[in-house]
Amino acid sequence: MFENDTAQFEMLVSNSKTLQTKWTAVCKIIQKDIANRFGISVDESTVRKIGEARLMTLSNSPLDKEQYSKQVEALPALQEVIKIREINSGNLAARKEALEAINAMPNRTKTNRADKISEARRLNVASSGATYDDSGLSHEQKVQQLLTIASPAERISKARAWGILK
Numbered sequence: 001m002f003e004n005d006t007a008q009f010e011m012l013v014s015n016s017k018t019l020q021t022k023w024t025a026v027c028k029i030i031q032k033d034i035a036n037r038f039g040i041s042v043d044e045s046t047v048r049k050i051g052e053a054r055l056m057t058l059s060n061s062p063l064d065k066e067q068y069s070k071q072v073e074a075l076p077a078l079q080e081v082i083k084i085r086e087i088n089s090g091n092l093a094a095r096k097e098a099l100e101a102i103n104a105m106p107n108r109t110k111t112n113r114a115d116k117i118s119e120a121r122r123l124n125v126a127s128s129g130a131t132y133d134d135s136g137l138s139h140e141q142k143v144q145q146l147l148t149i150a151s152p153a154e155r156i157s158k159a160r161a162w163g164i165l166k
Contacts, residue, residue: 009054023057034072038081046077087124098123139164 013019027047034042047053052068055061073082086094102119106112120126137145142162149155159165 005051005054006048009048009058012058019057026053026057030072034078037072038078040077040081042075042077046075049075084123095125098125 013023027044030047030050030053031042031044034040034047050068050071052063052071056063072078083094083098087098099120102116102123102125105116105119107116117126142164146155146159146162146164149158156165
């Protein structure tokens with residue numbers, strides 16, 4: 001559906017100087033908005049996928065902000081950024097989904113394992129996400145804290161950091 005819409009849109013814009021000027025302005029505004037909101041730059045072909053951008057170029061109707069936001073957030077180029085932001089904000093469902101996807105990746109070779117680690121770091125799920133305040137904890141309390149850490153690698157790392165394990 002979008003392929004046909006964008007092809008027709010491109011044809012209409014290419015045949016009209018007025019639409020070319022309007023499209024250039026709309027495209028720049030949307031690219032700036034996406035850069036400000038999500039911190040990434042998108043090209044013109046990505047903006048062209050936004051139905052509200054095409055509609056705004058072809059008509060005098062104002063932008064429907066709700067539809068625009070939905071369409072922008074549905075762009076494949078932004079899905080990863082949105083997922084990482086959700087994970088970083090503490091969304092446990094997004095974190096669980098990312099971990100499940102990483103755990104489903106093959107783990108047979110060193111390259112596979114390196115890919116899994118890279119993906120976990122990129123999505124910021126390489127650690128449990130929990131923070132441990134070690135100020136004023138006794139040795140026994142630190143051991144109790146260690147027992148709450150599910151990841152063996154993270155547990156060992158924290159134990160070494162606290163001087164419990166060498």
